[in-house]
Amino acid sequence: MAENSAPEAAPAKKGKLKLIILITVGLILAIALSVAGTLWFLGGGLPGMGDDTETEEEVAGETFSPTVYLEIEKALVTTVQGEGRQRYAQAYVALGATDPQALTAAKLHLPLIRSQLVMVLGSSGFTELQTPEGRQGLAETMLTTVNQVLEQEGEPGVNQVLFRNFVVQ
Incomplete structure (x- = not known):
C-alpha cells in the first residue's frame, strides 16, 4: 500500500507548482497592466510607443535662462x-x-x-x-x-x- 500512495504525491506536487507559476505570472501581468494604464491616463504615454515629435530645435529653444x-x-x-x-x-x-x-x-x-x-x-x-x-x-x-x-x-x-x-x- 505504500507503493500506491507514492505515485499520488508526485502529481499533487506538480499541480501545486503549476498553480504557483500561474498565480505569479498573473500577478506580474496585473502589475504591468496597472503601470501601463497609469502612465496612459496621466498623459505621459507609454514608453517606447513613439509619438515623440519634438525636434532638436524645439528642445534647444526651451533652454532655461535664470533671472x-x-x-x-x-x-x-x-x-x-x-x-x-x-x-x-x-x-x-x-x-x-x-x-x-x-x-x-x-x-x-x-x-x-x-x-x-x-x-x-x-x-x-x-x-x-x-x-x-x-x-x-x-x-x-x-x-x-x-x-x-x-x-x-x-x-x-x-x-x-x-x-x-x-x-x-
Missing part, C-alpha cells in the same frame, strides 16, 4: 503726500531681468533711472503705500518707468522691480 538681479545700493528716499503732515518713504530697490544686457544697460543709465523712481515714489500717497496692494501697484509703476527709460535709450527692458526694504512713516 539676474541688480541691486540699487542707495535707498530711494522722498516725502510723500500725507494726511496734513509731512511723510517720508524709503525704498531699497533691485531690478531683475533674464537678459544680462538689460541690467548692464540699467547700470549705465542708473542716475536717470534713480531720478525717475524717486519721482514715482514721491507722487504716491501715504495711505496707498501702507497696503500690500498699493506697494504692488508702486512696483508695477516703477517697472513701467524703468522700461520706458531703457526703451528711450534703445536698450532691452527688465522683468521685475523688487523691494529689498520698504519703509513709510
